Amino acid sequence: MKTTGKDIDFREARDIMLDAAEAVEIERILLENCTGRILAQDLVAAENVPAFDRSPYDGYAFRAKDAAEASYENPITLKILEEVAAGAVPTKVVTEGTAVKILTGAPIPQGADVVVMYEKTTFTEKEVILTEPVKNGENIVRAGEDIRLGDVLAERGTVIDCGIAGTLASQGDFYPQVYRRPRIGLISTGNEVVDSKEQIPAGKIRNTNRYLLAAEVLRNGCEPIYLGRAGDSINEIKELLEKGLQTCDALLLTGGVSVGDYDLTPTAMEQSGIHILVQGVGMKPGMACAYGEKDGKTVYGLSGNPASALTGFYAVVMPVLRKLAGRKEYIPQEIVVTLADDFTKASRCTRLLRGRLDISDGTAKIRISGKQGNVVISSAIGCDVLAIVPAGSGPLNAGTELKGILL
Ligand SMILES: Nc1nc2c(c(=O)[nH]1)N[C@H]1C(S)=C(S)[C@@H](COP(=O)(O)OP(=O)(O)OC[C@H]3O[C@@H](n4cnc5c(N)ncnc54)[C@H](O)[C@@H]3O)O[C@H]1N2
Numbered sequence: 001m002k003t004t005g006k007d008i009d010f011r012e013a014r015d016i017m018l019d020a021a022e023a024v025e026i027e028r029i030l031l032e033n034c035t036g037r038i039l040a041q042d043l044v045a046a047e048n049v050p051a052f053d054r055s056p057y058d059g060y061a062f063r064a065k066d067a068a069e070a071s072y073e074n075p076i077t078l079k080i081l082e083e084v085a086a087g088a089v090p091t092k093v094v095t096e097g098t099a100v101k102i103l104t105g106a107p108i109p110q111g112a113d114v115v116v117m118y119e120k121t122t123f124t125e126k127e128v129i130l131t132e133p134v135k136n137g138e139n140i141v142r143a144g145e146d147i148r149l150g151d152v153l154a155e156r157g158t159v160i161d162c163g164i165a166g167t168l169a170s171q172g173d174f175y176p177q178v179y180r181r182p183r184i185g186l187i188s189t190g191n192e193v194v195d196s197k198e199q200i201p202a203g204k205i206r207n208t209n210r211y212l213l214a215a216e217v218l219r220n221g222c223e224p225i226y227l228g229r230a231g232d233s234i235n236e237i238k239e240l241l242e243k244g245l246q247t248c249d250a251l252l253l254t255g256g257v258s259v260g261d262y263d264l265t266p267t268a269m270e271q272s273g274i275h276i277l278v279q280g281v282g283m284k285p286g287m288a289c290a291y292g293e294k295d296g297k298t299v300y301g302l303s304g305n306p307a308s309a310l311t312g313f314y315a316v317v318m319p320v321l322r323k324l325a326g327r328k329e330y331i332p333q334e335i336v337v338t339l340a341d342d343f344t345k346a347s348r349c350t351r352l353l354r355g356r357l358d359i360s361d362g363t364a365k366i367r368i369s370g371k372q373g374n375v376v377i378s379s380a381i382g383c384d385v386l387a388i389v390p391a392g393s394g395p396l397n398a399g400t401e402l403k404g405i406l407l
């Protein structure tokens, strides 16, 4: 199916592209390199944590019923059988009238059902004296209190954070299954675009899109691979597309998607066997675009204008890259945000405003800069939310509530 026309909603475009993409394969990597990678297995507890009942305090372990009547008037004296430190194993069974000196983290000895911290006792090397009653079970961390055998702790498709890394370690899983990082090819087009770090000739421009998009590709758990710059030539674009289709999981191109004489990207895509699924999306910036698919690989012809390319990336490409990377929740969350500033322009079609989330007064506000044009790159700095201005809106006052896409 080819969807043309600029009326298509960005969510519809996103869903069309999501349907064309599947998660990449799975690999095993060392746990120390896992942070930020996507778990490719359900994390099911194979061991209790803690594995044994243990003491949360330095103190004494004994039978609660021995000290049920303890008070200042009626002190109870227990004989100390041994000392058990963390890492040691008790060798004695606690019986009536006895106690074990226990250190934080040590296993509770057989027979004991309570621990009292040493500050609440009077003690010598041989005896401990209790002057307060205790409750059975007090101050014992039970086996499985944190993690119980069989618990599902995290599902496949979850981003590995410190909690998952620590939990994997607690299970002795030092080589977990994760999704491979998708390889995303980046192609820049345009005779005017220059990659040189030196002074550039008059009329040429520096290639900012390459770095702008590479940063976002990386942030979304994928590996950016710069395939090069093609001039305004169908053959040059095709050459890079074909190279990219062989080596990458998805391709991002910028430039040449509008209606000018040198806008050759859609033609080059079609001549490379890429089936165009979306051509034009009803949003600003990012209206001009051509998104397609070949053999399960999705290809995104984004606008050359940096803010247009970035907005198209956030609205359509980012969820697909997250899906490719194996993430279970790939569609970014939306929240209600209040405009902190006026936005004076009317919006004939849906508009996505770049801004920063401000929660300093306990409400979610979006701070936008006045620079929202499609060539403006500076308002991408610190941008962590896109406010969705509905089609047909007039100028908006500060205080207007909008939906915001969290990036
Ligand atoms: N007659 C019309 N002209 C334009 C229309 C239109 O509807 N009718 N749409 C405008 C809109 S909106 C956009 S957005 C752009 C889309 O242009 P293209 O995707 O075809 O991109 P280019 O023309 O190749 O480049 C646009 C702009 O971006 C600069 N550029 C290109 N590559 C890079 C790069 N790698 N890094 C930084 N900047 C880049 C390029 O020099 C141009 O200035 O079309 C409008 N025109």
Ligand code: MOO
Binding pocket: 283, 284, 285, 286, 287, 288, 289, 303, 305, 308, 374
């Ligand atoms: O259609 Mo252009 O892509 O607004 O900014």
